[in-house]
Amino acid sequence: MGLFNRKSAQERQEEAMQMADDIAAGRGFMGKMTKAFMGSEFTEAMQQATSSIHQAEHVAALRAAGVPTQPATVIGMQDTGQTINDNPSIVLTLQVGTQAVAIQALVSRLEIPRVGEQVQVLTDPQSGALLYAGLAARD
Template identity: 30%
Template sequence: MGMFKDLKKMSDIGKEMSEQKRKEMGWEKSKNPLNPSGFKMSDALKAGADAAEQAQALQAEMMRQQELLTTGMPGTATVKGLQDTGQIVNFNPQVVLDLEVTIEGKGAYPVQFSTTIPQVHIPMVQPGNTIGVRVDPNDPSSVAIDWARPQG
């Protein structure tokens, strides 16, 4: 008898969670028996458009990073701090890095940017470590981590 009470309790909790999510998403409760969830196609289209926009932004950033790795000035950066954003891209964490960048002919200067860190390189970006970077000569705040260069 206790098992059935537990099953009902779990079912009720699931319904409550669904209702709460529906309210968060702005979906109204449907009285239509053909669409009991109240889901609107426009919600799905908006979510799809948002996802496509995020994917385009990520792809543009990846292309910019690749271009920097081939055309940027070599430099070094000391990791001053990092913050996990909670986002994962292809199983790799996205973080905000605080760096102190040094390039030839220019003093050290701070840069903060968001990037994805490959799992195998996480130990390299711990505070205090020095990493190789490439810097945009026209915009010194635009930096890409050069994973191929020996780290110091």
């Protein structure tokens, strides 16, 4: 911990994420007050934002664990109007094999996929959900 019980950056980040989850879910005093004063639309948007963050963290953990990715082609995209740390949340329509699939993903503002580009997706071993894993390597 260190002198004066200082927390590491990771511990502070985890604590802040837990607080955001609690507020978005309406738990605790701050959650109830936020929902009362800001309204349910705001808390629903906050829940979507925290869900996107958790999904991005989950994909990173799956990739680190060696879950294989597969290529997909972007055939359509739509902005959700939501950003997290200036990174947009978008709905991607992807051609995966012979199937067209729409998924919502938080993408880097530096690597926003475009229609016609190749991206990487992976299948969550627990839920079977298809998850965005980033742009495919360019030749």
